Amino acid sequence: MSATSKQPSSSLLQLAGIVLLVIAAGLMFVVGGEKDPSRPALGWLIGASFWLSALIGMLFLLMIWWLFDAGWSVILRRQIEHAISGFLPIGLVLLPLILFSALNPDSPLVPWSWMYPNNPVAGSAEAVSQDPLYLHKAGYLNTTFFTIRFAIYFIAWAGLAWLFRRWSFMMDQTGDHKYIYRSRMLAAIGIPVTALAATFAAFDWYMSLEFHWFSTMYGVWFFASSMRIALATIVLLMFWLASREDGLKGILQRTHFYFMGCLMLAFTIFWAYISFSQYFLIYSANIPELTFWYNIREINKDGTRNTWFWISMVLVFANFLIPFLYLLWHKNKFGERLKFIAVWILFFQLADVYWNILPGKVPYADGSDYFQREFSIGIVDILVLLGVAALVLGAFVKSFQTYRPIPIRDPRIEESLNCHE
Amino acid sequence: MSKTYGILALFESAPAIYQAAKKVRSAGYTKWDVFTPFPVHGLDGAMGIKRSKVPVFTFIGGLMGFTLGMTIVWYMGYLDYPLIVGGMPYYSPVFPFPVAYELTILLAAFGTLIGMFTLNKLPMHYHPVMNYEKFRHLTDDKFAVVIEAEDELFNESEVRELFAGLHPTEITVITEEEKA
Numbered sequence: 001m002s003a004t005s006k007q008p009s010s011s012l013l014q015l016a017g018i019v020l021l022v023i024a025a026g027l028m029f030v031v032g033g034e035k036d037p038s039r040p041a042l043g044w045l046i047g048a049s050f051w052l053s054a055l056i057g058m059l060f061l062l063m064i065w066w067l068f069d070a071g072w073s074v075i076l077r078r079q080i081e082h083a084i085s086g087f088l089p090i091g092l093v094l095l096p097l098i099l100f101s102a103l104n105p106d107s108p109l110v111p112w113s114w115m116y117p118n119n120p121v122a123g124s125a126e127a128v129s130q131d132p133l134y135l136h137k138a139g140y141l142n143t144t145f146f147t148i149r150f151a152i153y154f155i156a157w158a159g160l161a162w163l164f165r166r167w168s169f170m171m172d173q174t175g176d177h178k179y180i181y182r183s184r185m186l187a188a189i190g191i192p193v194t195a196l197a198a199t200f201a202a203f204d205w206y207m208s209l210e211f212h213w214f215s216t217m218y219g220v221w222f223f224a225s226s227m228r229i230a231l232a233t234i235v236l237l238m239f240w241l242a243s244r245e246d247g248l249k250g251i252l253q254r255t256h257f258y259f260m261g262c263l264m265l266a267f268t269i270f271w272a273y274i275s276f277s278q279y280f281l282i283y284s285a286n287i288p289e290l291t292f293w294y295n296i297r298e299i300n301k302d303g304t305r306n307t308w309f310w311i312s313m314v315l316v317f318a319n320f321l322i323p324f325l326y327l328l329w330h331k332n333k334f335g336e337r338l339k340f341i342a343v344w345i346l347f348f349q350l351a352d353v354y355w356n357i358l359p360g361k362v363p364y365a366d367g368s369d370y371f372q373r374e375f376s377i378g379i380v381d382i383l384v385l386l387g388v389a390a391l392v393l394g395a396f397v398k399s400f401q402t403y404r405p406i407p408i409r410d411p412r413i414e415e416s417l418n419c420h421e
Numbered sequence: 422m423s424k425t426y427g428i429l430a431l432f433e434s435a436p437a438i439y440q441a442a443k444k445v446r447s448a449g450y451t452k453w454d455v456f457t458p459f460p461v462h463g464l465d466g467a468m469g470i471k472r473s474k475v476p477v478f479t480f481i482g483g484l485m486g487f488t489l490g491m492t493i494v495w496y497m498g499y500l501d502y503p504l505i506v507g508g509m510p511y512y513s514p515v516f517p518f519p520v521a522y523e524l525t526i527l528l529a530a531f532g533t534l535i536g537m538f539t540l541n542k543l544p545m546h547y548h549p550v551m552n553y554e555k556f557r558h559l560t561d562d563k564f565a566v567v568i569e570a571e572d573e574l575f576n577e578s579e580v581r582e583l584f585a586g587l588h589p590t591e592i593t594v595i596t597e598e599e600k601a
Contacts, residue, residue: 280516283516330472
């Protein structure tokens, strides 16, 4: 057989993704259990959000590179252009969850308890429809607007991705530099648009799970988290591509990895800065409406430590301190050492996504009392995580094989091919 | 009395000086330097210069800043003048963090500055190569490599032979005034 038979098949990847997701969807209605029926839906949200974060981070990076007219990154920009074709599949994975919740708000499977007015509110005798904090937010936080916003976010992200891809591929054919100016202009518009969409998406999907809580830092946290996931993902993709003859072997330079390592260090610090700032402000203000969100991530109702306390410690030390000190060293930003820390960051950033989405006060069905959801890894989480990864990788591979792997007619391609410290 | 500082070879282009640096390095000399009017990419590598040690100073400065910030708050709030503020403990690593963080950055910056000036020996008001009559060209359009007489392998005829093989524009002996 010829060498082409070894090429990764995009349709096989996409098929695998769909099979995994179909199994996960079936399990959603089975594995929930009476005590915590919405847990599988949260697993679906976690799995899809993790890779959605990666794509949002990549879209930001792409627009930043356009805006700053970056030369070294032109080869990597094209890899992002391949990857962001995955916005549509991820939107299609999240869409059923949103539609199911909007159409059956009374179902116990729905993770957003504010959607149904008769749902009990944890720690209160009143239902959602009488809850003062909900009523105050109801103008924004209602099912109709929630669904419309979901569509707006994905139109914004996928639309920007479509335009950037289209113009960059057009330049491959015509060599016309007008697409550079267009893309730079679009990047200037796209950054605030993507930032607003990401911020409000984080409010809608994750923060509203505990709709009593509010934090203006939350959107920035989502951005920081997205950038870390995106950078680690790109670095791993780079290693994969650099190892393959049909990939980018011999094209990716040592310096590309070094610069990505520097960016990973910067966003490790940024993530810690944002996460700590949010904690610090709430700690200092010491207002019960805000502190409860951290309390359920640290202690049980009786004041003893719960599983989230240990995850919190893991986030402080394994997700910040160790990668921070590790990436300070110049020699750790190359080769196997960089690959190691990219896998490390991806793993612990997933823990951060769990930590932000999963904990919550879950009322019992009769509304008499509530319990706090502990850390757990569900079968749905894993299936969705792998399924969406396969879908996005399939989209990447398809784009990589359809269009030029690197933008050969970009005026700065030489600069990127001979990238130098 | 004047004595020999070293031997200089003058070149016309960046590629020539790059190749020359490689040759001098592989000949095994240790006390030598290159003079260029602008930074030449990759010249550090060709000369075999290791990465700067400035980050070590930065790191030590940062560590001192962090410790200092935490210690100040701990000493004042816990030891010297304990006060209950907003129901918080006398000391916790959470609330002094901005102080410690700012001091980390400040002392890391000081460390970088001190480290840089310690290692690059600036400001330097005099250098023997300034005695070279074409020194001003080295800040404009010419490139030079100098092997110092203090080098253990230094031998005037051998150095001249090595330079001659590199086809420089000229080879000159640089002298300096001996200190009284």
